[in-house]
Amino acid sequence: MAKRKIIMLVSDGLGDRPSARLEHKTPLQAASTPNLDELSVSSSLGLVYPIAPGVTPGSDTSHLALFGLDPYIYYRGRGPFEALGADMDLGPGDLAFRGNFATVDDNFMVLDRRAGRELPEAPDLVSYLNERLKIQGVRVALRHTTEHRFALVIREAGREAEVTDTDPHVTGERILPCKPKNASPESARMAAVVNSITAEAHTLLESHPLNEKRKKDGRQKANAILLRGGGTLSELPGVPVRYSLSAACISGTAVIRGICKALQIETPRVAGVTGDSKTDIKAKARAVIRALDEKDFVFVHFKATDAAGHDKNPELKVTMVEKLDQLVGEIMNGLKGNEVFAVTADHSTPVDLGEHSADPVPLLISAPDVFADGGRFTESAAAFGHIGRLRGLDLMGVLLNQANRVEKFGE
Amino acid sequence: MAKRKIIMLVSDGLGDRPSARLEHKTPLQAASTPNLDELSVSSSLGLVYPIAPGVTPGSDTSHLALFGLDPYIYYRGRGPFEALGADMDLGPGDLAFRGNFATVDDNFMVLDRRAGRELPEAPDLVSYLNERLKIQGVRVALRHTTEHRFALVIREAGREAEVTDTDPHVTGERILPCKPKNASPESARMAAVVNSITAEAHTLLESHPLNEKRKKDGRQKANAILLRGGGTLSELPGVPVRYSLSAACISGTAVIRGICKALQIETPRVAGVTGDSKTDIKAKARAVIRALDEKDFVFVHFKATDAAGHDKNPELKVTMVEKLDQLVGEIMNGLKGNEVFAVTADHSTPVDLGEHSADPVPLLISAPDVFADGGRFTESAAAFGHIGRLRGLDLMGVLLNQANRVEKFGE
Numbered sequence: 001m002a003k004r005k006i007i008m009l010v011s012d013g014l015g016d017r018p019s020a021r022l023e024h025k026t027p028l029q030a031a032s033t034p035n036l037d038e039l040s041v042s043s044s045l046g047l048v049y050p051i052a053p054g055v056t057p058g059s060d061t062s063h064l065a066l067f068g069l070d071p072y073i074y075y076r077g078r079g080p081f082e083a084l085g086a087d088m089d090l091g092p093g094d095l096a097f098r099g100n101f102a103t104v105d106d107n108f109m110v111l112d113r114r115a116g117r118e119l120p121e122a123p124d125l126v127s128y129l130n131e132r133l134k135i136q137g138v139r140v141a142l143r144h145t146t147e148h149r150f151a152l153v154i155r156e157a158g159r160e161a162e163v164t165d166t167d168p169h170v171t172g173e174r175i176l177p178c179k180p181k182n183a184s185p186e187s188a189r190m191a192a193v194v195n196s197i198t199a200e201a202h203t204l205l206e207s208h209p210l211n212e213k214r215k216k217d218g219r220q221k222a223n224a225i226l227l228r229g230g231g232t233l234s235e236l237p238g239v240p241v242r243y244s245l246s247a248a249c250i251s252g253t254a255v256i257r258g259i260c261k262a263l264q265i266e267t268p269r270v271a272g273v274t275g276d277s278k279t280d281i282k283a284k285a286r287a288v289i290r291a292l293d294e295k296d297f298v299f300v301h302f303k304a305t306d307a308a309g310h311d312k313n314p315e316l317k318v319t320m321v322e323k324l325d326q327l328v329g330e331i332m333n334g335l336k337g338n339e340v341f342a343v344t345a346d347h348s349t350p351v352d353l354g355e356h357s358a359d360p361v362p363l364l365i366s367a368p369d370v371f372a373d374g375g376r377f378t379e380s381a382a383a384f385g386h387i388g389r390l391r392g393l394d395l396m397g398v399l400l401n402q403a404n405r406v407e408k409f410g411e
Numbered sequence: 412m413a414k415r416k417i418i419m420l421v422s423d424g425l426g427d428r429p430s431a432r433l434e435h436k437t438p439l440q441a442a443s444t445p446n447l448d449e450l451s452v453s454s455s456l457g458l459v460y461p462i463a464p465g466v467t468p469g470s471d472t473s474h475l476a477l478f479g480l481d482p483y484i485y486y487r488g489r490g491p492f493e494a495l496g497a498d499m500d501l502g503p504g505d506l507a508f509r510g511n512f513a514t515v516d517d518n519f520m521v522l523d524r525r526a527g528r529e530l531p532e533a534p535d536l537v538s539y540l541n542e543r544l545k546i547q548g549v550r551v552a553l554r555h556t557t558e559h560r561f562a563l564v565i566r567e568a569g570r571e572a573e574v575t576d577t578d579p580h581v582t583g584e585r586i587l588p589c590k591p592k593n594a595s596p597e598s599a600r601m602a603a604v605v606n607s608i609t610a611e612a613h614t615l616l617e618s619h620p621l622n623e624k625r626k627k628d629g630r631q632k633a634n635a636i637l638l639r640g641g642g643t644l645s646e647l648p649g650v651p652v653r654y655s656l657s658a659a660c661i662s663g664t665a666v667i668r669g670i671c672k673a674l675q676i677e678t679p680r681v682a683g684v685t686g687d688s689k690t691d692i693k694a695k696a697r698a699v700i701r702a703l704d705e706k707d708f709v710f711v712h713f714k715a716t717d718a719a720g721h722d723k724n725p726e727l728k729v730t731m732v733e734k735l736d737q738l739v740g741e742i743m744n745g746l747k748g749n750e751v752f753a754v755t756a757d758h759s760t761p762v763d764l765g766e767h768s769a770d771p772v773p774l775l776i777s778a779p780d781v782f783a784d785g786g787r788f789t790e791s792a793a794a795f796g797h798i799g800r801l802r803g804l805d806l807m808g809v810l811l812n813q814a815n816r817v818e819k820f821g822e
Contacts, residue, residue, distance in 0.1 A: 369428040369763060371791050386794045390464055397465015401769035408767055409462060410469025410482065411489040411509075411640055411666075 004367065004403040006245075006297045006340045007288065007331065008395075010066065011324050012059060012253075013306025015348030015361035015379060021314045027305075027351065028362065028378045030314075031321035035329030036364070039341070040377040044370040046387025047360040047379075048395060050347055056358040057392075059306070062346035063259050065392030067239055076162065077231025078255060083151040085258030086143045090233055095157035095190055097230045100167065101125060101148045101222035104202065108175040108224065110168055116220035119148040121210045125222060126150050132204050135196050145254050152227060154193060158186030159232055166198055167226035175224060194227060201225045238264030239297070243400060248291040251301035252279055265299060277304040277320060285330030292339070296405075302327060309349025317351050340403045341366040343377065344395070363387060363395070367402045415778065415814040417656075417708045417751045418699065418742065419806075421477065422735050423470060423664075424717025426759030426772040426790055432725045438716075438762065439773065439789045441725075442732035446740030447775070450752070451788040455781040457798025458771040458790075459806060461758055467769040468803075470717070473757035474670050476803030478650055487573065488642025489666060494562040496669030497554045501644055506568035506601055508641045511578065512536060512559045512633035515613065519586040519635065521579055527631035530559040532621045536633055537561050543615050546607050556665050563638060565604060569597030570643055577609055578637035586635065605638060612636045649675030650708070654811060659702040662712035663690055676710060677702075688715040688731060696741030703750070707816075713738060720760025728762050751813045752777040754788065755806070774798060774806070778813045 016026040023030070049055070050062040051071065060078045061071035079096035090096060101119055103112040119125075126144040133140055139155040154161075162181040168174065178194035180187030202224050205211060211221040239247050241264070249260035249267045252275030257267045270287040272280030284300070291298045302324050308317035328343065335341065345361035362382035375381040390398060400406045427437040434441070460466070461473040462482065471489045472482035490507035501507060512530055514523040530536075537555040544551055550566040565572075573592040579585065589605035591598030613635050616622060622632040650658050652675070660671035660678045663686030668678045681698040683691030695711070702709045713735050719728035739754065746752065756772035773793035786792040801809060811817045 369430070369761070371429060371794065384795070386791065388458065388794065388800045394464035397463070397769060399465075401465055401467065404764055404766075404768070406465065406467040406769045408467045408469050410472030410486060 003296070003405050004338055004340050005292055006399050006403050007292065007300065007342065008066070008297070008399065009300040009302065009328065009331070009341070009343045010063070011302045011305045011343070011345050013309045013347060013349030013356065014321070014324070014345035015359050016309065016317070017348070017350045017352065017359065019314050019350070019352050021351070022318070026379055027314060027317040027321045029380070031318045031325065033321065033325040033377065035325045035332060036343070036377040039328060039332060039343070039366050040364055041374055042370070042372050043364045043366040044387050045373045045375065045377065045382040045385025046363045046390060047382050048344055048363045048390050048392055049360045050392040052391060053360070054358050056356050057347045058356065059346050060255055060259060062392060063256060066346060066395055067263055068242070068393060068396035069236065069263070070393060074234050074236055076234050078229035079151070079231050080233040081255045081258035081262060082145065082229065083143070083153050083258065084261045085254030085256070086145050086151045088141065088143050088151060088153055090153065091156065093156050093159045093161070093232060095154040095161045095163070095230055095232055097152045097227040099142070099150045099152045100226045102224045102226045103220040103222065104175060104224040108202070110171050110173060110175060110226070112220050113167070113171055113226060114148045115222035117148060118219070119222055121214070121222065122148055122150070124210060125205065125208065128208060129201060129204065133197065133200055135193055135200065138193055140197060148222070152225070154190065157190050157232065158184070160184035161186040161190045161232055163187055163191045163194055163230050165228035165230070166194060167228040175226065178227070194230070198225065198227070233262060236262050240264050243297070243396060244405070245296040246294065247297040247299065248295045249299045249301070250284060250287045250291060251275065251299070253301055253303045256301045260299065266295070275303045277307065277323070279304065281323060281327045282330055285327055285334060288331050289334035300331070306349050309351050310354055312351055312354040314351040338368060340399055342399055360389065363390065365399070365402060370402065412815050414707070414816050415749055415751050416703055416706070417810050417814050418703065418711065418753065419477070419708070419810065420711045420713065420739070420742070420752070420754045421474070422713045422716045422754070422756050424720045424758060424760030424767065425732070425735070425756035426770050427720065427728070428759070428761045428763065428770065430725050430761070430763050432762070433729070437790055438725060438728040438732045440791070442729045442736065444732065444736040444788065446736045446743060447754070447788040450739060450743060450754070450777050451775055452785055453781070453783050454775045454777040455798050456784045456786065456788065456793040456796025457774045457801060458793050459755055459774045459801045459803055460771045461803040463802060464771070465769050467767050468758045469767065470757050471666055471670060473803060474667060477757060477806050478674055479653065479804060479807035480647065481804060485645050485647055487645050489640035490562070490642050491644040492666045492669030492673060493556065493640065494554070494564050494669065495672045496665030496667070497556045497562045499552065499554050499562060499564055501564065502567065504567050504570045504572070504643060506565040506572045506574070506641055506643055508563045508638040510553070510561045510563045511637045513635045513637045514631040514633065515586060515635040519613070521582050521584060521586060521637070523631050524578070524582055524637060525559045526633035528559060529630070530633055532625070532633065533559055533561070535621060536616065536619065539619060540612060540615060544608065544611055546604055546611065549604055551608060559633070563636070565601065568601050568643065569595070571595035572597040572601045572643055574598055574602045574605055574641045576639035576641070577605060578639040586637065589638070605641070609636065609638070644673060647673050651675050654708070654807060655816070656707040657705065658708040658710065659706045660710045660712070661695060661698045661702060662686065662710070664712055664714045667712045671710065677706070686714045688718065688734070690715070692734060692738045693741055696738055696745060699742050700745030711742070717760050720762050721765055723762055723765040725762040749779055751810055753810055771800065774801065776810070776813055781813065
């Protein structure tokens with residue numbers, strides 16, 4: 001039998017719990033999802049623990065697991081994926097962070113972690129820091145990503161370099177001193193470098209004319225940077241070589257694009273695919289079908305379900321599930337019918353919790369010869385599907401098997 | 412409660428997927444299986460990943476796992492099991508292969524991997540090679556098994572010896588040069604020895620009178636040997652000691668008999684038990700019941716379901732499932748009713764795929780005090796049975812527990 005192509009669609013934070021605000025339904029149960037319903041009739045269902053029962057995944061660790069890489073082995077912080085996702089180059093010993101512009105007082109006490117959130121000046125402030133931020137003996141590079149956010153890379157920090165966040169993650173506390181996370185000399189040196197960067201950036205930003213203007217306008221100064229997720233890129237096995245698959249990723253979300261780049265998955269830019277609730281569903285589906293012409297494996301990421309969960313907004317999450325359903329329908333229209341089409345999530349973001357949870361996520365696998373479960377695609381139906389329970393690390397093997405692409409172990 | 416006896420019946424390649432050629436049923440679903448149906452009514456059902464989700468097992472690696480031995484630790488190639496199954500003795504440093512007689516041209520290009528498949532001369536050619544094949548400094552022994560097949564052993568190769576196949580596994584390619592699979596001097600030496608054997612065997616066979624006659628008759632010459640699965644026997648824990656069980660195996664299939672021998676399971680020869688579709692079901696069942704008089708654990712292997720899957724023949728697989736059902740019925744007739752009787756498979760061989768797959772396999776456990784599922788014994792029913800999902804490595808423990816034979820861990 002011919003090898004099949006694989007589409008893996010991950011809806012970020014899709015999983016949920018019954019919510020009193022949705023008549024004790026989950027957003028998946030409450031939403032109108034005609035396309036998923038149709039797909040589900042001929043699909044096997046199951047639940048996936050993205051990492052393990054009782055482990056709440058980040059999007060980064062979960063995606064590593066869903067691509068078959070144990071995050072306990074390969075994960076060294078989100079920074080490197082954010083930097084790659086922002087199209088920065090990253091060498092093996094480069095130490096990368098996610099960064100925020102923030103507002104602090106004279107004692108480095110954080111008044112606003114996002115400098116008022118409205119920060120159209122962010123690209124200019126990034127350019128300014130790139131020009132003026134000089135730390136003895138190291139090269140530092142920043143790149144603006146979205147809103148008040150940027151990626152920051154310290155070049156040639158050393159492969160062992162691993163340091164703590166300076167971001168206290170709450171307001172009303174001082175910027176944290178950066179500390180080494182292991183005993184290597186690189187980590188000790190980098191902790192000192194990061195602390196110098198924090199101090200120097202504050203000095204430079206505090207007196208910047210744009211901040212003077214913001215102050216005059218009664219807005220929060222963007223007078224500090226907060227860094228988190230600092231790490232170097234581990235040596236990651238590429239998806240194409242590991243699974244003998246040509247592979248593409250359709251996503252507008254920086255960290256996901258960065259993970260895919262790190263795993264040698266091609267990441268074409270698609271106009272209109274924005275990684276938020278305004279993403280152009282038809283453009284995204286067209287990009288998937290186009291990628292499927294050339295590639296064996298197409299990964300698609302849908303972000304907006306997660307954001308609605310973080311916003312604790314059940315109605316918005318229902319709407320975003322319905323948008324996901326449109327994406328599924330548009331993709332179905334372009335398929336030939338002999339593909340393996342999987343829909344799942346990287347973690348749950350329950351609307352009543354507003355954070356990621358460790359709940360298992362629903363999985364649907366459609367292919368010409370699966371054992372069909374015949375129900376709707378919901379968390380509860382998935383709990384009783386033919387697939388049973390998998391761990392994230394098992395998913396690629398299960399999909400490759402359904403695509404008739406697994407090599408035999410033994411004879 | 413008294414300890415029970417255990418029968419483990421493995422139907423090779425039994426698992427399957429819904430096939431359009433069987434009205435979207437699997438062979439197990441499509442077959443008439445009155446005995447399995449009757450047994451199933453008082454049985455617990457479940458699914459087994461013989462090795463792990465997404466891993467396609469060979470019969471050899473799977474059987475190791477089903478007997479509780481991790482193939483990632485203990486498996487070193489199929490050759491040693493084939494040699495043991497052919498009743499050859501095997502010392503700890505002996506390097507064993509499976510071999511085929513094949514037809515090659517003057518450039519060692521493989522024209523037919525099975526020398527026309529009809530090869531009644533094979534035993535004579537094996538004797539001839541045993542007499543005449545002389546390689547400086549090593550002892551080589553062959554034994555004929557079935558049709559065009561034999562086992563070949565290089566004595567005292569060294570425990571570390573591990574080399575690649577010379578069999579290209581397809582026609583139209585040259586015999587592969589044998590290469591070492593690890594950095595040990597034994598492997599390097601053995602790769603050279605195997606290449607000498609290949610060359611010398613070709614010279615000897617090319618001019619053999621039987622081949623001259625085959626040529627005159629317009630049949631393919633058996634003028635080369637192809638070797639695969641080369642390895643030494645790892646130190647395997649015996650089933651009887653490991654589980655405090657006396658044990659016997661009823662099987663006509665060389666590799667299975669070899670694995671059982673390697674695990675210290677007795678392997679009586681039973682007249683009529685042939686390891687193919689013609690096997691005498693009644694003789695096999697009688698042998699099982701007889702063995703059960705003396706042994707705590709009787710392993711039974713039924714081969715023909717796998718062959719039908721490899722042949723991509725759904726009707727034949729249905730017929731072989733019905734033959735399996737007869738075997739189950741004959742065994743049931745001989746039981747006292749207080750045994751643990753398990754029926755499962757070593758892997759799936761879907762009829763539409765024609766190869767092993769990584770799909771989980773159905774498991775049935777009958778015993779006086781199981782939670783009965785009450786359905787038929789099918790892949791789909793097994794997905795919703797009381798047993799849930801197991802891995803192959805868990806099976807022996809689960810059966811021993813049902814037989815009231817598991818010792819406590821802790822107090």
